[in-house]
Amino acid sequence: MDEACGRVGEVMDREGGRLQLRPVRGGREWDADPARVRTATPAERLHATLAAVNAASRWETT
Structure with missing residues (x-):
């Protein structure tokens, strides 16, 4: 969980x-301050996953 922007993400790399x-x-990666990143709660992970699935389903029906 990137607390600076309120987004849940998967750590892909560490650079600089x-x-x-x-x-x-x-989706598109973003840079985050390690001091502002923490492990997401199960509820936060679920919310992020469901939002992504819902967004994908909207693209598939258009």
Whole structure:
């Protein structure tokens, strides 16, 4: 959980003292301050996963 922006992501890499996170189920990576990143709660992970699935289903029906 990137507390600076309120987004849940998967850590993909560490570069130059920053973490690179990717949204759940893919998407564009962003840089995060490691001091502001923590493990997401199960509820936060579920919320992020469901949001990604719902967004994907909207794209598939258009």
